[in-house]
Amino acid sequence: MASVLITGANRGIGLELARQYAASGANVIATAREPDAATDLAAINGVQVEALDIGDPASIEALAAKIGDQPLDVVVNNAGATGGGHQSLDDLSIEDWHDALNVNTIGPLLLARATKSNLSASGNGKLMTLTSQLAASTWPMGGMYIYSSTKAAVSKVHQALAIDWKDEPITVALMHPGWVKTDMGGPHAEITAQESAAGIINVIDNLGDADSGNFYKWNGDIHPW
Numbered sequence: 001m002a003s004v005l006i007t008g009a010n011r012g013i014g015l016e017l018a019r020q021y022a023a024s025g026a027n028v029i030a031t032a033r034e035p036d037a038a039t040d041l042a043a044i045n046g047v048q049v050e051a052l053d054i055g056d057p058a059s060i061e062a063l064a065a066k067i068g069d070q071p072l073d074v075v076v077n078n079a080g081a082t083g084g085g086h087q088s089l090d091d092l093s094i095e096d097w098h099d100a101l102n103v104n105t106i107g108p109l110l111l112a113r114a115t116k117s118n119l120s121a122s123g124n125g126k127l128m129t130l131t132s133q134l135a136a137s138t139w140p141m142g143g144m145y146i147y148s149s150t151k152a153a154v155s156k157v158h159q160a161l162a163i164d165w166k167d168e169p170i171t172v173a174l175m176h177p178g179w180v181k182t183d184m185g186g187p188h189a190e191i192t193a194q195e196s197a198a199g200i201i202n203v204i205d206n207l208g209d210a211d212s213g214n215f216y217k218w219n220g221d222i223h224p225w
């Protein structure tokens with residue numbers, strides 16, 4: 001039975017990933033900042049809910065201590081934030097930018113480091129980090145300075161990680177999950193969280209050693225950098 005860790009799983013794409021992995025029989029550890037309020041997540045059979053604030057290194061260490069040395073086949077760095085509403089050049093919030101860097105960039109890399117031995121112990125570990133098409137230099141769009149820069153940074157550090165872990169039994173990949181109807185994507189987005197999660201799981205299922213460092217779209221296409 002596969003063991004899967006998913007962050008930010010109390011709503012949106014993370015909740016749907018937890019639902020679909022649990023339905024497939026996987027052993028799912030799913031995190032929320034406020035586990036007691038994560039009622040939709042707790043209602044899923046076979047899901048172990050744990051606390052995690054991905055922007056807080058101590059919280060990442062506490063989660064790692066709780067997981068201990070159990071093997072993890074899949075870690076999905078899903079938790080993410082837009083970085084506040086102030087993202088035009090005239091009203092940029094530096095505090096929001098620092099917070100978003102912690103949540104979108106530094107936290108996911110620290111979680112990768114904290115779960116490296118668990119992924120290795122699987123013998124075929126897969127680390128999937130959710131980034132965005134807005135992170136790609138091939139996606140020209142103005143504004144969204146905080147979100148796009150912190151997602152571009154998380155893409156880059158995971159590309160570096162894939163190179164540094166080339167001799168480890170761990171495949172590292174990046175995912176643009178589509179424009180998804182969630183609190184973040186809004187009601188006019190193109191696909192549902194169910195469609196996005198199904199696509200992401202399909203990509204993860206088919207990852208092989210040679211795919212480490214790749215950047216995917218939810219439908220399995222390679223995303224240009």
Ligand SMILES: NC(=O)c1ccc[n+]([C@@H]2O[C@H](COP(=O)([O-])OP(=O)(O)OC[C@H]3O[C@@H](n4cnc5c(N)ncnc54)[C@H](OP(=O)(O)O)[C@@H]3O)[C@@H](O)[C@H]2O)c1
Pocket residue numbers: 007008009010011012013014032033034052053054055077078079080081103130131132133176177178179180181182183184185186189
């Ligand atoms: N939706 C889209 O169109 C779209 C497009 C491209 C990329 N993405 C990426 O896909 C991922 C999931 O997005 P979504 O649409 O499902 O977003 P969402 O509905 O806004 O959900 C975001 C999730 O991240 C969690 N989160 C935020 N800050 C956190 C923190 N400091 N520590 C732990 N968890 C935190 C939230 O928990 P709380 O409830 O506690 O805030 C929530 O569970 C994100 O990385 C996002 O950037 C989404």
